[in-house]
Amino acid sequence: AAGVIQSPRHLIKEKRETATLKCYPIPRHDTVYWYQQGPGQDPQFLISFYEKMQSDKGSIPDRFSAQQFSDYHSELNMSSLELGDSALYFCASLDRDNTEAFFGQGTRLTVV
Amino acid sequence: GDSVTQMEGPVTLSEEAFLTINCTYTATGYPSLFWYVQYPGEGLQLLLKATKADDKGSNKGFEATYRKETTSFHLEKGSVQVSDSAVYFCALSKRGYSTLTFGKGTMLLVSP
Numbered sequence: 001a002a003g004v005i006q007s008p009r010h011l012i013k014e015k016r017e018t019a020t021l022k023c024y025p026i027p028r029h030d031t032v033y034w035y036q037q038g039p040g041q042d043p044q045f046l047i048s049f050y051e052k053m054q055s056d057k058g059s060i061p062d063r064f065s066a067q068q069f070s071d072y073h074s075e076l077n078m079s080s081l082e083l084g085d086s087a088l089y090f091c092a093s094l095d096r097d098n099t100e101a102f103f104g105q106g107t108r109l110t111v112v
Numbered sequence: 113g114d115s116v117t118q119m120e121g122p123v124t125l126s127e128e129a130f131l132t133i134n135c136t137y138t139a140t141g142y143p144s145l146f147w148y149v150q151y152p153g154e155g156l157q158l159l160l161k162a163t164k165a166d167d168k169g170s171n172k173g174f175e176a177t178y179r180k181e182t183t184s185f186h187l188e189k190g191s192v193q194v195s196d197s198a199v200y201f202c203a204l205s206k207r208g209y210s211t212l213t214f215g216k217g218t219m220l221l222v223s224p
């Protein structure tokens with residue numbers, strides 16, 4: 001069965017650079033959530049989208065932005081990267097009945 | 113705000129031992145409760161869930177009962193295996209899956 005696809009799996013950037021993370025939800029899932037998980041930390045909710053519109057916002061820095069496109073994939077854009085942005089970034093998609101969230105394997109971002 | 117508190121790890125057990133990982137929550141209203149498991153290098157997988165008081169979620173030998181009177185959702189398994197070694201996250205949501213609030217995770221290490 002198709003799962004949530006995130007790309008890239010690993011990314012290394014320098015401070016002050018920009019990064020774009022992509023998430024491809026399970027087909028026919030119209031809701032996408034982004035989470036940030038620092039080393040040894042629990043996942044923190046960043047932002048969510050439903051039917052291409054932002055539906056909820058968590059602890060997402062102003063340097064980050066995100067959107068959901070017409071094919072329901074989502075991109076998280078991160079600018080002016082800081083060392084503290086190094087983390088595992090998860091995307092999750094939800095089925096139309098909202099009964100289960102499916103997580104991708106994450107993008108590990110390292111800022112040096 | 114809403115919060116989830118889990119027992120700190122690591123929890124170290126021998127194979128076939130009994131497992132309990134404590135989880136308590138603080139939330140207004142009637143949250144849904146979840147346990148997620150994260151194997152090394154992988155994304156989060158839903159292990160089990162309960163959506164109302166006294167519900168028992170179960171999967172792969174794991175069980176957890178939604179106790180509203182004690183605001184708890186402790187995870188139990190009668191006989192752990194080496195393959196159960198992972199990080200376990202307790203989580204809650206108040207609007208289906210709109211946002212998941214996670215506990216800090218408990219690492220389980222099972223030795224042969």
